[in-house]
Amino acid sequence: MGLELRNIHKHFGPIRANDGISITVETGTLHGLLGENGAGKSTLMKVLSGFHSADSGEIVLDGKQIKLASPDDAIEAGIGMLHQDPLVFLPFSVIDNFVLGSPGGWRLDRRQATAEMQELCDRYGFSFDPHTPSRLLTVGERQQLEIVRLLWLGARVLILDEPTTGISADQRAKLFAALKSLSKEGMSVIFVSHKLEEVADLCERVTVMKRGKVVGEADMPVPPERLVEMMFGQTVEIRDRKEVAHGKSRLTVDSVRMATGLLSEESTSLEVNAGEVIGLAGMEGSGQDTFLRICSGMRSPKQGSVTVAGKDLTGKHYRDFLAADVKYLPAGRLEEGLIEGLTITEHFVLSGEDRSFFIDWAQARNRAVEQVDNFAIKGTEASTVESLSGGNQQRLLLAMLPHELSVLLMEHPTRGLDIESADWVWEQLLARREDGTSIVFASADLDELLRYSDRILVFFSGRVIGELDASSTNVDEIGLLIGGRSANAELSEGSH
Amino acid sequence: MSSYRLTNLVLPISVVVASAVGLLVLAGTNPWDPLQLIVEGSIGWPPFEAGKSAKVGDTVMVWVPIALASAGLIVTFNAGMWNIGIEGQIIMGAIAAAFVAREVSAPRPLLVLLTILAGAVGGLLWGLLVGVLRTAGGVNEIFGGLGLDFVAISFTTYLIIDPWARTGVASTSGTDIFPDAALIPSLSDTRLSPLAIAIALLAIGGVWILFRGTLYGLKLKAVGANLRSSFLVGIPTNRYLLGAFMICGALAGIGGTVQATGFHFKLIPAISGGYGFLAILVVLLARYQAFWVIPISFFFAMIAVGSSQLDLRLDLNSALGGVLQGVLVLSAMFGLGWAAYRAKRQLQEASGGDSG
Numbered sequence: 001m002g003l004e005l006r007n008i009h010k011h012f013g014p015i016r017a018n019d020g021i022s023i024t025v026e027t028g029t030l031h032g033l034l035g036e037n038g039a040g041k042s043t044l045m046k047v048l049s050g051f052h053s054a055d056s057g058e059i060v061l062d063g064k065q066i067k068l069a070s071p072d073d074a075i076e077a078g079i080g081m082l083h084q085d086p087l088v089f090l091p092f093s094v095i096d097n098f099v100l101g102s103p104g105g106w107r108l109d110r111r112q113a114t115a116e117m118q119e120l121c122d123r124y125g126f127s128f129d130p131h132t133p134s135r136l137l138t139v140g141e142r143q144q145l146e147i148v149r150l151l152w153l154g155a156r157v158l159i160l161d162e163p164t165t166g167i168s169a170d171q172r173a174k175l176f177a178a179l180k181s182l183s184k185e186g187m188s189v190i191f192v193s194h195k196l197e198e199v200a201d202l203c204e205r206v207t208v209m210k211r212g213k214v215v216g217e218a219d220m221p222v223p224p225e226r227l228v229e230m231m232f233g234q235t236v237e238i239r240d241r242k243e244v245a246h247g248k249s250r251l252t253v254d255s256v257r258m259a260t261g262l263l264s265e266e267s268t269s270l271e272v273n274a275g276e277v278i279g280l281a282g283m284e285g286s287g288q289d290t291f292l293r294i295c296s297g298m299r300s301p302k303q304g305s306v307t308v309a310g311k312d313l314t315g316k317h318y319r320d321f322l323a324a325d326v327k328y329l330p331a332g333r334l335e336e337g338l339i340e341g342l343t344i345t346e347h348f349v350l351s352g353e354d355r356s357f358f359i360d361w362a363q364a365r366n367r368a369v370e371q372v373d374n375f376a377i378k379g380t381e382a383s384t385v386e387s388l389s390g391g392n393q394q395r396l397l398l399a400m401l402p403h404e405l406s407v408l409l410m411e412h413p414t415r416g417l418d419i420e421s422a423d424w425v426w427e428q429l430l431a432r433r434e435d436g437t438s439i440v441f442a443s444a445d446l447d448e449l450l451r452y453s454d455r456i457l458v459f460f461s462g463r464v465i466g467e468l469d470a471s472s473t474n475v476d477e478i479g480l481l482i483g484g485r486s487a488n489a490e491l492s493e494g495s496h
Numbered sequence: 497m498s499s500y501r502l503t504n505l506v507l508p509i510s511v512v513v514a515s516a517v518g519l520l521v522l523a524g525t526n527p528w529d530p531l532q533l534i535v536e537g538s539i540g541w542p543p544f545e546a547g548k549s550a551k552v553g554d555t556v557m558v559w560v561p562i563a564l565a566s567a568g569l570i571v572t573f574n575a576g577m578w579n580i581g582i583e584g585q586i587i588m589g590a591i592a593a594a595f596v597a598r599e600v601s602a603p604r605p606l607l608v609l610l611t612i613l614a615g616a617v618g619g620l621l622w623g624l625l626v627g628v629l630r631t632a633g634g635v636n637e638i639f640g641g642l643g644l645d646f647v648a649i650s651f652t653t654y655l656i657i658d659p660w661a662r663t664g665v666a667s668t669s670g671t672d673i674f675p676d677a678a679l680i681p682s683l684s685d686t687r688l689s690p691l692a693i694a695i696a697l698l699a700i701g702g703v704w705i706l707f708r709g710t711l712y713g714l715k716l717k718a719v720g721a722n723l724r725s726s727f728l729v730g731i732p733t734n735r736y737l738l739g740a741f742m743i744c745g746a747l748a749g750i751g752g753t754v755q756a757t758g759f760h761f762k763l764i765p766a767i768s769g770g771y772g773f774l775a776i777l778v779v780l781l782a783r784y785q786a787f788w789v790i791p792i793s794f795f796f797a798m799i800a801v802g803s804s805q806l807d808l809r810l811d812l813n814s815a816l817g818g819v820l821q822g823v824l825v826l827s828a829m830f831g832l833g834w835a836a837y838r839a840k841r842q843l844q845e846a847s848g849g850d851s852g
Contacts, residue, residue, distance in 0.1 A: 318727070318728075319730060322730045330728070335724065335725070336724050337725055339722040339725045339726065339729075340721055340722060342714075346714055346717075350714060350718055350729055350731070357711060357712065359710060
């Protein structure tokens with residue numbers, strides 16, 4: 001008995017967020033669901049909690065097929081979802097939040113509800129005053145409130161989506177203890193995370209997702225390297241790229257402190273030479289994104305300096321970085337790169353060098369046709385950008401880059417692209433090295449990092465935990481570092 | 497922005513006609529008479545008959561400020577801003593023009609030019625204020641604009657009952673009539689001013705060109721469609737937002753000038769006539785297309801002028817004109833929204849067919 005997901009498909013336009021997922025969660029187990037951002041975990045959990053309905057597939061709970069058309073249905077079926085941001089109505093008191101989702105319309109017995117809530121809290125070691133306004137609760141306490149609420153509503157399956165983001169170590173310990181005792185009582189718990197050590201701490205079984213598919217399942221404990229390998233994919237190490245002589249220093253980041261909100265206060269330094277490619281590895285949100293934003297002038301460092309081609313740009317405006325030929329391409333192509341509703345031609349006009357007041361549309365169209373052809377974009381000069389596939393959007397972004405480029409900063413340059421597009425993108429990027437462009441990119445794909453970088457910086461919890469030479473390192477070494485264990489610690493452990 | 501297609505309009509138009517007829521039947525009259533009266537009261541029946549030029553003149557002079565404000569709003573809407581402060585911008589334009597009209601003496605052509613410029617500057621500054629509140633202070637432009645509307649309205653009343661009060665009379669009926677040299681020139685015996693019409697048409701044409709053929713317009717559109725991407729492309733987004741408010745404010749301010757020096761010939765408390773809010777509806781109905789502003793704002797001007805006939809002739813309250821206006825707009829928006837929803841559904845069904 002337990003919860004069974006059978007062949008779940010969910011597409012958003014051309015994006016296959018869930019592409020035939022089958023998972024079985026036995027009653028009374030703590031089941032981990034691992035995967036990088038964009039792997040499809042959240043979509044799957046939203047399907048399971050009735051938020052999205054699947055395009056196809058079945059959900060079977062205790063041998064009975066269930067239909068979930070809304071979150072209401074899911075709760076009725078006994079599936080409770082704890083969202084990443086606990087859905088608490090802040091101006092309400094704790095007890096009002098507690099009773100808000102209860103079925104039925106009119107009768108509201110606060111006294112009885114309070115007693116029942118207290119009893120649940122006592123059982124799982126939580127404590128909060130029913131009459132405090134819930135905005136005074138910490139994120140951790142809001143989660144606890146949400147958990148007792150879902151239990152009160154009769155949840156038999158509890159889904160937790162990245163529950164440890166933003167809570168203290170103490171609260172995490174409390175949460176894990178409660179989850180363990182819940183599973184002993186027969187609750188099935190699905191724990192969604194991209195943090196290896198937590199899954200290793202808590203779960204009895206783990207499923208790994210990647211690109212909308214299940215890529216691995218294992219009973220715990222499993223060595224973290226194995227999990228990293230499942231998450232990031234096995235590496236075929238081919239470094240068939242042409243080597244380019246590196247020039248003078250292009251970008252110097254000197255003892256920068258990032259204020260990521262993570263605890264680490266250690267500083268990071270990096271020197272990038274012309275024509276060099278630096279890969280940034282690490283779990284999502286370990287500091288790579290902040291680092292790129294600092295390098296691009298989108299964000300000022302808390303401390304330290306950023307120098308581009310010998311010019312100190314610390315604290316300068318983003319546009320000063322642009323003027324120094326530093327360009328930043330974030331991961332969200334439609335959110336932070338392209339402009340929905342505008343055509344390809346209009347994009348080229350906006351990014352082009354012609355600054356004259358009146359637009360020569362005939363010329364602009366000709367140039368766009370030419371670029372669409374050069375960059376093999378599947379679309380026409382009059383296509384709006386949202387009608388393009390992810391690969392073609394990325395091609396367009398590359399086509400919009402200026403000719404003169406000193407430093408190119410990219411987040412996930414090939415995320416969501418098919419292999420052909422990904423190879424093509426890197427061909428373009430590597431060609432730019434010959435003009436002396438330095439490239440710094442963050443990626444969740446170890447293969448990509450090893451294949452295209454000269455050096456790899458591994459981030460862990462807001463700092464650089466290791467710098468590796470891409471030609472001499474290997475998957476295992478990176479995997480260990482991504483998991484937060486430095487090579488030295490591993491050595492001393494190995495000598496026991 | 498999506499362009500108009502005639503087939504998309506069938507549904508909205510039927511909804512509009514149905515609700516107009518429904519409303520008039522509810523008001524206890526047959527639907528034809530009031531409609532005919534509105535037409536007669538605004539442009540004459542049969543339309544544009546000789547001898548009715550005064551009426552036509554009034555309607556056209558109501559059309560001018562609505563059209564100017566609408567042209568300005570196309571700019572702010574394209575920049576992604578809801579410029580509810582447009583009423584205040586019309587009013588401040590009128591106040592600035594009234595100041596010049598009262599205080600400056602110059603030959604007529606020069607004085608008229610000065611009142612128009614003053615109106616443009618007054619509206620521009622009031623619009624800029626909304627923009628600054630938004631970009632520097634993080635005040636949502638809807639709330640900032642609404643607040644500044646109230647300030648402008650109260651300021652007009654203050655001017656009329658205190659510093660600019662008519663000599664010996666404490667009344668909210670308005671200031672003294674402006675000197676002749678400050679009035680915008682019009683055809684004899686009517687308010688119809690070719691100069692005002694020319695300015696309105698120029699503004700509409702200018703806005704059309706702005707978004708059709710200039711880099712500035714394209715950047716405004718980009719800022720409105722995606723602020724973040726625009727910033728990353730290197731567009732100084734705040735400067736463009738301020739620019740949009742300034743252009744809109746200036747055009748609205750000229751509209752206020754025309755109201756003061758071409759229609760009322762003095763400053764009155766309700767100098768904006770609510771035409772700013774009306775213009776928001778015009779632009780929404782025109783779907784941000786400059787050309788469509790011309791007929792749609794004329795239609796609204798007809799209702800505004802023509803409905804004054806209702807109580808005289810049909811024993812219906814003339815406020816029914818306002819109700820009619822509101823119902824027409826809401827039903828048109830409903831119809832347009834419905835048509836858009838259906839089109840989207842059809843598109844989804846067409847593309848979603850292979851994913852099941």
